[in-house]
Amino acid sequence: MAEVSGPTKPVSSAIDRSERPGRVGLLLVLAGLLVGAAVGLSFVANEQAQPLILGLLALLAMAGVFCLFALAIGAIQLSGQTGRDDITKAIVDASPEGAIVVEDGGRLIYANEAYLRISGGETFSNLRAVERVFVGSPDVSEAVYRLAQASHDGRGHVEEIRMAPPPQGGAERAFAWFRISVRAVERPRLPATLWTVTDITHERERQENVFQELQHAIDYLDHAPAGFLSIDPAGSIVYMNATLASWLGYDLATVGSGGLRLPEIAPSADVLTATEGLPGEVRTDRFDLDLRRRNGQPLPARLYHRVAFGQDGRPGPSRTFVLNRSAGAESDEPQRAAEVRLARFLNNSPIAIATLDRTGRIARANASFARLFGGTPRQAVPDGRGELGTEPTMWEALVDRDRAALEAALVKAADGTVEVQPIEVALAGTGNRSARVWLSPAGGDTSAATDATDPASQADRERVILYALDTTAQRQLEQQIAQTQKMDTVGQLAGGIAHDFNNVLQAIIGYSDLLLASHRPTDPAFQDIMQIKQNANRAASLVRQLLAFSRRQTLRPEVMNVGEALSDLTLLLKRLLGERVDLDLKHGRDIWPTKADVNQFEQVIVNLAVNARDAMPNGGRLLIRTANILQGLENGEPQSGAPAGDHVLIEVLDTGEGIPPDVMEKIFEPFFTTKDIGKGTGLGLSTVFGIIKQSGGTIDVQSVVGKGTAFRIYLPRHEPAAEPAADTALLPASGQNSAEIAANRLKATPELERPAGSDRTAPRKPSPDHTGQGVILLVEDEDPVRAVNSRALSARGYTVLEAASGLDALALISDADQPIDLVVSDVVMPEMDGPTLLRELRKHRPDLKVIFVSGYAEDAFRKNLPEGEDFNFLPKPFSLKQLVETVKETIAR
Numbered sequence: 001m002a003e004v005s006g007p008t009k010p011v012s013s014a015i016d017r018s019e020r021p022g023r024v025g026l027l028l029v030l031a032g033l034l035v036g037a038a039v040g041l042s043f044v045a046n047e048q049a050q051p052l053i054l055g056l057l058a059l060l061a062m063a064g065v066f067c068l069f070a071l072a073i074g075a076i077q078l079s080g081q082t083g084r085d086d087i088t089k090a091i092v093d094a095s096p097e098g099a100i101v102v103e104d105g106g107r108l109i110y111a112n113e114a115y116l117r118i119s120g121g122e123t124f125s126n127l128r129a130v131e132r133v134f135v136g137s138p139d140v141s142e143a144v145y146r147l148a149q150a151s152h153d154g155r156g157h158v159e160e161i162r163m164a165p166p167p168q169g170g171a172e173r174a175f176a177w178f179r180i181s182v183r184a185v186e187r188p189r190l191p192a193t194l195w196t197v198t199d200i201t202h203e204r205e206r207q208e209n210v211f212q213e214l215q216h217a218i219d220y221l222d223h224a225p226a227g228f229l230s231i232d233p234a235g236s237i238v239y240m241n242a243t244l245a246s247w248l249g250y251d252l253a254t255v256g257s258g259g260l261r262l263p264e265i266a267p268s269a270d271v272l273t274a275t276e277g278l279p280g281e282v283r284t285d286r287f288d289l290d291l292r293r294r295n296g297q298p299l300p301a302r303l304y305h306r307v308a309f310g311q312d313g314r315p316g317p318s319r320t321f322v323l324n325r326s327a328g329a330e331s332d333e334p335q336r337a338a339e340v341r342l343a344r345f346l347n348n349s350p351i352a353i354a355t356l357d358r359t360g361r362i363a364r365a366n367a368s369f370a371r372l373f374g375g376t377p378r379q380a381v382p383d384g385r386g387e388l389g390t391e392p393t394m395w396e397a398l399v400d401r402d403r404a405a406l407e408a409a410l411v412k413a414a415d416g417t418v419e420v421q422p423i424e425v426a427l428a429g430t431g432n433r434s435a436r437v438w439l440s441p442a443g444g445d446t447s448a449a450t451d452a453t454d455p456a457s458q459a460d461r462e463r464v465i466l467y468a469l470d471t472t473a474q475r476q477l478e479q480q481i482a483q484t485q486k487m488d489t490v491g492q493l494a495g496g497i498a499h500d501f502n503n504v505l506q507a508i509i510g511y512s513d514l515l516l517a518s519h520r521p522t523d524p525a526f527q528d529i530m531q532i533k534q535n536a537n538r539a540a541s542l543v544r545q546l547l548a549f550s551r552r553q554t555l556r557p558e559v560m561n562v563g564e565a566l567s568d569l570t571l572l573l574k575r576l577l578g579e580r581v582d583l584d585l586k587h588g589r590d591i592w593p594t595k596a597d598v599n600q601f602e603q604v605i606v607n608l609a610v611n612a613r614d615a616m617p618n619g620g621r622l623l624i625r626t627a628n629i630l631q632g633l634e635n636g637e638p639q640s641g642a643p644a645g646d647h648v649l650i651e652v653l654d655t656g657e658g659i660p661p662d663v664m665e666k667i668f669e670p671f672f673t674t675k676d677i678g679k680g681t682g683l684g685l686s687t688v689f690g691i692i693k694q695s696g697g698t699i700d701v702q703s704v705v706g707k708g709t710a711f712r713i714y715l716p717r718h719e720p721a722a723e724p725a726a727d728t729a730l731l732p733a734s735g736q737n738s739a740e741i742a743a744n745r746l747k748a749t750p751e752l753e754r755p756a757g758s759d760r761t762a763p764r765k766p767s768p769d770h771t772g773q774g775v776i777l778l779v780e781d782e783d784p785v786r787a788v789n790s791r792a793l794s795a796r797g798y799t800v801l802e803a804a805s806g807l808d809a810l811a812l813i814s815d816a817d818q819p820i821d822l823v824v825s826d827v828v829m830p831e832m833d834g835p836t837l838l839r840e841l842r843k844h845r846p847d848l849k850v851i852f853v854s855g856y857a858e859d860a861f862r863k864n865l866p867e868g869e870d871f872n873f874l875p876k877p878f879s880l881k882q883l884v885e886t887v888k889e890t891i892a893r
Helices: 024-042 046-072 079-093 113-119 138-153 201-222 242-248 333-347 367-373 400-414 472-517 524-549 562-568 570-577 598-614 684-694 738-748 783-795 806-815 834-844 880-892
Strands: 098-103 108-111 157-163 176-185 192-199 227-231 237-240 282-292 298-308 319-324 352-356 362-365 423-426 434-441 464-470 558-560 581-586 594-596 620-629 647-654 698-704 708-716 775-779 799-803 822-826 849-854 872-875
Touching (some): 098 113, 108 113, 113 192, 138 157, 138 176, 138 192, 176 201, 227 242, 362 367, 367 464, 400 464, 434 472, 472 524, 472 880, 558 598, 562 570, 562 598, 562 620, 570 581, 570 598, 594 708, 598 620, 598 647, 598 708, 684 698, 775 783, 783 799, 783 880, 799 806, 806 822, 806 834, 822 834, 822 880, 834 849
Parallel strands (some): 775 799, 822 849
Antiparallel strands (some): 098 192, 157 176, 176 192, 227 237, 298 319, 352 362, 352 464, 423 434, 434 464, 558 594, 620 647, 647 708
């Protein structure tokens, strides 16, 4: 049986003056005294020894009590704590790092064996502090001084120094590196500082070796006969070797860390920044393209571009190998130059070009192909096992409905059919992109070129040449032109219908007014006549919406604050939206003024709000936001759909059901509605479209099914011109009726000077006197309209002369026995229209007053009149009361 010996206790060479060992001699003396006292008491009689024994026991009892108290307060510790301290001390004694503890005042109280070895000391007599051991060059002295200051301030600090030669403990070496740290040690008595010293020479040597190896690798890479660069997904060049930098004429100091970007050296090489791939995929592509030197000259190059994708499918920085294909001294220089020219021609062509096999796999492709079809054009590069990678296919870039047609054309081209008709295809992805594709055979005898033992031969892989042009912009422009032509055609039709309807409604409303004037409210027929007039007015409202769509309605533009106009509508909008829809108004800061008809602008907002409410049957949120768009930018960011110039943006955004794409194309067409029969006329959005266009603005719509719709209205910014000195608010403007003139006069009157009754709460004024005198020439080609207007004016006391055309009016004026005070003329008439009649009248009667009536807008014919021509305008249909008021006001002026 083998004998097992226990572990031996190592002999420590540490120096520890902080220990306080017990006095064994005192303990022996105390024991001897107690023994002698006991022996001496044995010789004393019992009666005499009894008090002495009791005193001795009392003395021992007091000593025991004091020991218990000392143990309780920690003044005396048991051997267990001493054992734990011995373990901690043994760990520090055997630590490979040198440790020395210095009490406040510079007294050395502890040093472990490692420190003794570093400092060259063996006993306490030759033990030295750190400040005395590490003395040498100025760098060492400065570092030790900083450590000493930190020790004095009670702070922790670390320094690394190089000693040449090292302290006595390492005299066999020429130099050594040390890491010295200092920190305070908490003690119940005097504070102390712990210094640790570590020899890091080997660690430094390893670092220097690694750095030198890295320098060698960089040197090898920089002076390689090929270029190398790394590109991150954002297009920044994070590394470029010296060879490629010299080819391009750049200084290496300007490359890396965002100093150079890919578009600066390869403007058309955006295909190098792959956007997505399969998780864990490593893709290697080959590109023949032109790099751009710093002086702007091209550098033909071949790139082997490798990108690794992470588990999330995102690409990392590339590893790109670059070969210079510019002119050199090779024997095949003419052939190589021709190849470079061909590669440059193909890759810089705006036409997408690719070679395909019979199944639609892409063998080669240029950069335009990648930009058009969204894939990475690449030639298969052998992987690490010598196998070719998998080429992408054409079908990934097409929508499913166009695949069959392209497959049939591909088979024809692969079989050698020369005449293959071009095909229009829609591309997958967002943006509704499209392309026109031509396919042609690659040429040559494919049967002879195909090797039966090599199914992946080059002839089989390149059977068809594909050419494609991006027709997205062309298709969108064609659609916009077609939509514009359709809207203009519908607008002309709507305007013509509205004009004819206005004449019919004018007669109905006029005769209704005559009948109402001859019947009392108590008559049975009075309510029937009122129903006729009310329905005629409803029809007139629909006609006005048609005129708004065709942009032929009469607008009264004025300088408008969009924010104030929207604030005035808040209560009305809340009532229209109901409790389920939350209304949120967000006004931009310092919104510019615009010029528009306030009433029509309010109609636009109300129509959009009602449509938004109907799109949110279960409730939602309606946001109306305003902002300034400076040159198509909002807060410095491009605004999608914004026109050029300064505009005020009014956004109406809802969280409703959205508009499907097939409905989006028809939303502005008149009478188109998705509501149930009887719940909508289909004129709401067409009216909005017409009002915005006639006001000089634009409207843009964006919608996502299931998420909501955003209507964006852009009104031009109004630049106020210099105001005339005269107060024009009191002057009648052309085209204003009496009510508008009175309203302007009331606005121009100060609050304290307004006449009684001008306030809304004042009692109603008595009915005005509409009777008058004078001769009026009434020119109207519609007999019913002319007849009812003539009866109304004659009933008010005017002498009315009737003319069915402009020629008849000129004849009446020349033959009239009495002067004519006023001409009331229609605008659109056969033989001679209103503006022509006015020019003829001005030749004979320059001061003759004129009122034009028309179902069209005033702006539609004002351009046919001389600038500054004075006339009044009354839009059809109007009531007989409005006619009489306008006539009396015009004659009075």
